[in-house]
Amino acid sequence: MKSLALGIALFSGAASSGAVLEFGAAEPSWYPRxxxxxGGVSSSRVRVGGGVLEFTGQVRLENNGGFAGIRSNPGRFDLSRYSALRLRVRGDGKRYVLQLGTSAQNGVTYRNEFATVAGQWTEVRLALDSLRLTRSGEQVAGPALDPSRVIFFGLTVGNNRAERFALEVDWIRGE
Structure with missing residues (x-):
């Protein structure tokens, strides 16, 4: 087992679908974004415990707000041997966004949405070539994702509604 600086453990070959990112009991190295x-006032909390990442909070619309997110601290995630990511999640029926970043400084991420089923564990598959380049949540023109250059993961909720949210992530697998 190789530990990463993100409070995530990487198990090579642990599953038939490739590497598995499982959330260990280590201190989480995730932060709200x-x-x-x-200028908005939405809030989020991230906690890693019992092998699950929990992302909870409140989206508020005041001051032109409307989204809450978390992001892992920068690390190195070479995803070049995978064509997709599969996530095992339990949500609240809301849509969430998975983000991958290749630079901590340019403000752009590659992202795609996924749906959750309230109270049920489900698996979501996102093809890496389905992630679109965005800046501040808006799609922009630019290069496709280079999976060998991923340095952070992110999760975001922003459904243009003031609401509480709760998402659990059991693991993320490359396939």
Whole structure:
């Protein structure tokens, strides 16, 4: 087992679908990235415990807000041997966004949405070539994702509604 600096353990060959990112009991190295960066007042919390990452909080619309998110601290994730990521999640029926970043400085991420089923564990598959380049949540023109250059993961919720949210992630697998 190789430990990463993100409070995530990487198990090579642990599953038939490739590497598995499982959330261990180590201190989480994730941080909130909410609409407060632009004056909003949404809030989020991230906790890793019992092998699950929990992302919870409140989206608020005041001050042109409307999203809450979390992001892993920068590391190195070479995903070049995979064509997709599969996530095992339990949500609240809301749509969430998975983000991958290749630079901590340019403000762009590659992202795609996924749906959850309230109270049920489900698996979501996102093809890496389905992730679109965005800046501040808006799609922009630019290069396709280079999976060998991923340095962080992120999760975001922003459904243009003031609401509480709760998402659990059991694991993320490359396939």
């Amino acid at each position: 909410n609409d407060t960066v632009m």
